[in-house]
Amino acid sequence: MASSRFIITVIGSDRVGIVARITTVMANFNVNIVDITQTIMQGIFTMIMLAEAPLENFDLAAFQEAMSAEGKSLGVEVKVQHEDAFRFMHRI
Amino acid sequence: MHINPNEILETIQMVRMEHLDIRTVTMGISLRDCSHPDIEVFNENIYEKITTRAKELVRTTNDIQNLYGIPIINKRISVTPIAVAAESCRSPDFVSVAKTMDEAAKDAQVDFIGGFSALVHKGATVGDLKLINSIPEALKSTEKVCSSVNVATTKTGINMDAVGLMGGIIKKTANLTADRDGIGCAKLVIFANAPEDNPFMAGAFHGIGEPECVINVGVSGPGVVNAAICELENPSLTEISEAIKKTAFKITRMGEMVGREVSRRLGVEFGILDLSLAPTPEIGDSVAAILEAMGLERCGAHGTTAALALLNDAVKKGGAMASSSVGGLSGAFIPVSEDAGMIEAVRAGALSLEKLEAMTSVCSVGLDMIAVPGDTPASTLSAIIADEMAIGVINRKTTAVRIIPAPGKAVGDSVEFGGLLGNAPIMPVSNFSSEAFVKRGGRIPAPIQSLTN
Numbered sequence: 115m116a117s118s119r120f121i122i123t124v125i126g127s128d129r130v131g132i133v134a135r136i137t138t139v140m141a142n143f144n145v146n147i148v149d150i151t152q153t154i155m156q157g158i159f160t161m162i163m164l165a166e167a168p169l170e171n172f173d174l175a176a177f178q179e180a181m182s183a184e185g186k187s188l189g190v191e192v193k194v195q196h197e198d199a200f201r202f203m204h205r206i
Numbered sequence: 207m208h209i210n211p212n213e214i215l216e217t218i219q220m221v222r223m224e225h226l227d228i229r230t231v232t233m234g235i236s237l238r239d240c241s242h243p244d245i246e247v248f249n250e251n252i253y254e255k256i257t258t259r260a261k262e263l264v265r266t267t268n269d270i271q272n273l274y275g276i277p278i279i280n281k282r283i284s285v286t287p288i289a290v291a292a293e294s295c296r297s298p299d300f301v302s303v304a305k306t307m308d309e310a311a312k313d314a315q316v317d318f319i320g321g322f323s324a325l326v327h328k329g330a331t332v333g334d335l336k337l338i339n340s341i342p343e344a345l346k347s348t349e350k351v352c353s354s355v356n357v358a359t360t361k362t363g364i365n366m367d368a369v370g371l372m373g374g375i376i377k378k379t380a381n382l383t384a385d386r387d388g389i390g391c392a393k394l395v396i397f398a399n400a401p402e403d404n405p406f407m408a409g410a411f412h413g414i415g416e417p418e419c420v421i422n423v424g425v426s427g428p429g430v431v432n433a434a435i436c437e438l439e440n441p442s443l444t445e446i447s448e449a450i451k452k453t454a455f456k457i458t459r460m461g462e463m464v465g466r467e468v469s470r471r472l473g474v475e476f477g478i479l480d481l482s483l484a485p486t487p488e489i490g491d492s493v494a495a496i497l498e499a500m501g502l503e504r505c506g507a508h509g510t511t512a513a514l515a516l517l518n519d520a521v522k523k524g525g526a527m528a529s530s531s532v533g534g535l536s537g538a539f540i541p542v543s544e545d546a547g548m549i550e551a552v553r554a555g556a557l558s559l560e561k562l563e564a565m566t567s568v569c570s571v572g573l574d575m576i577a578v579p580g581d582t583p584a585s586t587l588s589a590i591i592a593d594e595m596a597i598g599v600i601n602r603k604t605t606a607v608r609i610i611p612a613p614g615k616a617v618g619d620s621v622e623f624g625g626l627l628g629n630a631p632i633m634p635v636s637n638f639s640s641e642a643f644v645k646r647g648g649r650i651p652a653p654i655q656s657l658t659n
Contacts, residue, residue, distance in 0.1 A: 121209065121214055123214065123215075123218055125218070151211050153211060153215070155215050155219075160215065162211050162214055162215075164209070174272065174273065175272060178272060193218070193275050194275070195273070195274055195275035195276075196273045196274050196275075197209065198274065198463060199217065199274040199275060199276060199460070199463070200209050200213055200214050200217050201209060202459050202460065202462070202463040203213070203217055203456045203459045203460050203463075204209075204210070204213040204216075204217075204456065204459075
């Protein structure tokens with residue numbers, strides 16, 4: 115695990131304010147968005163972000179909890195996973 | 207974006223919908239330096255060693271589960287076969303060792319501990335016999351301890367004295383745990399060609415050629431393979447094989463990543479990655495369903511052995527490409543009670559013990575989690591073991607028997623073990639006697655395949 119980059123996925127039904135509220139939580143944790151895209155997966159709204167967390171004083175568990183809680187109040191599922199989980203699986 | 211969104215969604219889908227998981231992170235710990243003539247001192251030594259080595263195992267594994275968002279279902283420990291480690295103890299039995307292992311496992315908060323084991327494929331030492339005779343009481347009085355006995359290898363043949371003995375040990379274990387449908391037998395495996403680095407239970411032990419401490423990872427994902435096949439439109443079997451291979455590759459990569467990170471953080475050597483399609487009782491996590499997706503009306507129909515051979519081989523090929531550390535059992539498991547599709551197939555009359563036996567000649571293990579009538583004679587259990595060992599020995603592969611003669615139950619009844627062990631309808635066995643054959647004892651010599659030097 116060399117980087118502190120995470121893939122954040124937001125899955126659920128689309129509504130006003132999802133990006134605003136999710137990115138506010140990220141800002142609170144000093145997490146920077148590197149790239150962002152959105153798509154419809156089997157009819158479900160899906161937003162994918164590549165984000166960079168600070169190298170020091172970053173509490174992953176607390177960040178995951180805050181993101182997941184914000185997602186719940188929006189009625190969407192939010193996952194924060196280290197980028198290697200995706201890189202490793204599909205690339206040699 | 208450096209990572210393709212489709213790949214991200216594919217991974218998410220595998221975990222969310224198709225039950226992709228790391229089935230187990232298993233820490234292998236050598237107990238060879240714990241020997242002592244006084245069994246109390248020995249027990250203190252192993253308790254100390256296991257709990258020290260595995261102190262951070264569960265916490266670290268949980269951290270990595272959260273980091274990657276991939277569920278890691280079980281954390282386990284395997285130890286040096288106790289028959290070897292406790293050989294020098296001057297004590298009539300080793301039950302107290304099993305109890306100590308159980309306490310150490312609870313202290314380390316792991317799900318299972320394996321290695322209450324003996325390797326007797328060519329013959330038994332005094333320690334081996336003490337261990338084997340302790341198995342029923344040990345499995346009755348512990349929760350997390352798993353036991354295994356290797357009674358045959360391709361190089362040595364089949365120790366029929368041990369096979370004869372194990373039939374009785376299985377019966378005794380079932381009877382001592384009769385209040386829970388003989389669940390003790392679900393934690394006891396009889397092996398041919400047992401691998402020394404398998405992370406899966408109940409057969410995990412830390413082999414004598416293994417290092418001081420090692421991390422082995424078991425990955426599963428029958429649901430993912432099933433989904434990959436179902437996505438294909440009217441595929442040929444060649445295309446199905448290709449799809450399974452690609453999927454196995456991806457699953458293996460995930461396991462490799464997790465295993466290496468766990469071992470790096472713990473400062474423990476990474477051993478092997480075992481890609482075994484291990485079903486769970488959950489719907490959609492079934493090996494039988496994969497075989498049915500290939501076009502069989504029910505698992506057990508004619509063609510099932512061929513379909514399983516294709517599956518097992520494609521899984522190995524994908525895995526071998528993805529990681530240089532593939533080992534253990536790696537292939538497809540066919541435990542009846544743990545696979546909703548298998549249970550259904552037995553209930554529908556599609557799948558018999560005889561068909562399962564044929565399937566074990568092409569899958570990664572053997573007759574697994576099969577419940578038979580409680581009044582099955584010990585000699586019949588031994589004969590079932592002997593047949594299975596013969597398949598392993600001749601085909602130079604691992605085979606195993608994990609069979610439960612459910613006390614008081616007959617064909618038509620079911621047993622319920624709960625959790626990952628699931629439930630099983632009682633399957634009929636042959637009513638013709640094998641007793642005279644089993645009683646002869648001795649050794650079935652190593653086959654001609656063993657003369658490779």
